[in-house]
Every structure is written in C-alpha cells, then in structure tokens.
Amino acid sequence: xxxxxxxxxxxxxxxxxxxxxxxxxxxxxxxxxxxxxxxxxxxxxxxxxxxxxxxxxxxxxxxxxxxxxxxxxxxxxxxxxxxxxxxxxxxxxxxxxxxxxxxxxxxxxxxxxxxxxxxxxxxxxxxxxxxxxxxxxxxxxxxxxxxxxxxxxxxxxxxxxxxxxxxxxxxxxxxxxxxxxxxxxxxxxxxxxxxxxxxxxxxxxxxxxxxxxxxxxxxxxxxxxxxxxxxxxxxxxxxxxxxxxxxxxxxxxxxxxxxxxxxxxxxxxxxxxxxxxxxxxxx
Numbered sequence: 432x433x434x435x436x437x438x439x440x441x442x443x444x445x446x447x448x449x450x451x452x453x454x455x456x457x458x459x460x461x462x463x464x465x466x467x468x469x470x471x472x473x474x475x476x477x478x479x480x481x482x483x484x485x486x487x488x489x490x491x492x493x494x495x496x497x498x499x500x501x502x503x504x505x506x507x508x509x510x511x512x513x514x515x516x517x518x519x520x521x522x523x524x525x526x527x528x529x530x531x532x533x534x535x536x537x538x539x540x541x542x543x544x545x546x547x548x549x550x551x552x553x554x555x556x557x558x559x560x561x562x563x564x565x566x567x568x569x570x571x572x573x574x575x576x577x578x579x580x581x582x583x584x585x586x587x588x589x590x591x592x593x594x595x596x597x598x599x600x601x602x603x604x605x606x607x608x609x610x611x612x613x614x615x616x617x618x619x620x621x622x623x624x625x626x627x628x629x630x631x632x633x634x635x636x637x638x639x640x641x642x643x644x645x646x647x648x649x650x651x652x653x654x655x656x657x658x659x660x661x662x663x664x665x666x667x668x669x670x671x672x673x674x675x676x677x678x679x680x681x682x683x684x685x686x687x688x689x690x691x692x693x694x695x696x697x698x699x700x701x702x703x704x705x706x707x708x709x710x711x712x713x714x
Contacts, residue, residue, distance in 0.1 A: 438484075441492040442583065451483055458521055460528030471519040478515030481507050486590060495580060496655035498646050499667035505593055506671055509567060510679040513597030517605050553599055556615040563600040564627045566592050567672075568634055577648045600627070604683045607690050609699045617694050620687035628680040635672025638665060 458475060461467075484490060485507040494504040526534065540546050552558060569575060570589050579585040603615050604623060610616040615623065638645065644661040654664070694700050 437489045439489060440487045441489055441495075444487060444587070447487055451479070451487075454525065455479065457525040457528035461521075461524035461526070462528075464527035465524050467519075467524055474515045475519035475521055478512045478517075478519070481515065482512040482594065485512065486594075493655045495586070496649060496652050497659065498649050498664045499659075499671060500655075501649075502668040502671040504590075505567070505570075506676055506679075508590060509563075509593040509597045510676055513594065513601045514605075514679060514683065517598060517601040520605075522602075554603065554614045556603065556619060559596070559599045559603055560623050560627050562596045564630050566596045567631055571634060571638070573645050576646055580648045580652065601683065604687055607693075609694050610701065617687070617691040617700060621684060621691055624680045624684040624687070628677055628684075631680075632673050632677045635669045635674075635676065637669070639669025639673060641665065641669075 462472070485494075485504050490500070490504060494501045526537070529537065541550070570579060570593070579589045604620050606613040606615065606620065610619075613620075642662070644650070645665060647661070649664065650661055659667075691700075
C-alpha cells in the first residue's frame, strides 16, 4: 500500500479537521506571546500528531476490525496522546493565541455562572478521575462495544469521549502548582493514578485470560488481519490494557510524586490540619 494512503481518512470528519486546525493555529499564535521551550513544543506536536493519526487516518479502518488495534488506538486517545499534549501546558499559550476581542469575550463569559459551573465540572477532583476510568470500562462491555462498532455516531462519540476525558484527567495530574490554586492536592495527584490504574489493569487481565470470544462484532465486521484468531486478538488487546496503559499511568504517578517532592522542598505545601490544630491559639 502507498504510504500516503495511510494518511487518508477512513471516514472524513470536517468537524475533527477544524478542531485540529484550530488547536494548531491557536498554539502557533500563542507562541508569539508566551515563551514556549522546545521540549514543550515537541510534546504538544507529538501528542497532536498521534491523536490525529489515531482518529482520522487508515488506522481507524483497522481499529474497527481488530480488537487489539482498537485497544492500541484507545491507548493513544485516552492515555498517551492527552498525556503528551497536556505535558506541554498548552492552555495559557492557546488562550494567548485568541484574537484580542475573543480573549475579552472569553474573560467576560468566564464570570458568568454557566461557564463557571462548566469549569468546575471540567476540573472536579473526583468527577474527572471517575469519568477517566468509567469511559474506558463502559465501552469494553461487550454489548456496548457491539453497538458502538456498528453505529458510526456512537463510534465517534466513544472516541471523542475518551480523548476529552484523557485531556481533562492529565490536566489535573500534571498540574505543578500547590493546592490551591491547583484543584487537586499534591498528594491527591500521586494517589489518583493508583485508583484509576488498577480497575483498567484488572479489566485487561480479565479480558486476556477469558477463554471465549467476548467481542464477536470484530468477526462479524471481518477481521482486517485474518491470521489472528478471535482469542489471539483478544489476548493481545487485554495485554495492551494491562501493561502499556499501566506503565503510562505509572509515569503520571511518578511525575506527580516529583511535583510533591519539589513543592515540599520549597516549603510550598499547605500545613496539615493536624499540625494546625495542635498550634496554640497565640501562634
């Protein structure tokens, strides 16, 4: 196959193309206002490219017809791509890339109750980790997986949901500020990947060790790689959830641990409630 043919979208989506072009345009414009180091730029563009390749190229054809490629796709969409993009801390840069009138309008809109409420939900320290796990597990339920692979509308919603939940989750975990202003405490950022990692690893192990075909929809659609049997395909897909996904979340845990140690060494952690309670009133 011509290598350029791999870049052709399996199902063209103008909304997706506009979203990617808009994000790239904002980041490029924002670099002219904020100093962005080469490492941050590399993280953003590598994550940006990986997300696009996983969503809007020939890869999507194989993801619809092989379970383990589908799991590789979601590994990028849910874990690796969002981790790299948010590791570049693009929020402030992209806001700076907005035209001045748009920035003024955004600042005014953020003072309104509706947008403040949406921002609160998008940064909720319990809701976002919960959604991060649930939006992996719910799409693995065999009946849900069956219909999501057959209906293009559900399929696109599934992919967008894991991307957005991934971006929101890593936005919390990779925050390098103390709490507050960070929404999640430094310790919470260390423990959160443990609670989100374990259910996914257990699900991956359960899929890998199951001895019957959980996802006959891939047989129904016609496997893109006929040499792979249903159980072989399923075992590899379960292992992808079990090992690589766990490693990526372990990296997030170690990064958050490094942030905790850095803040502690600089005396920027808030005093514990117990120490505050023990202090005499005159103190």
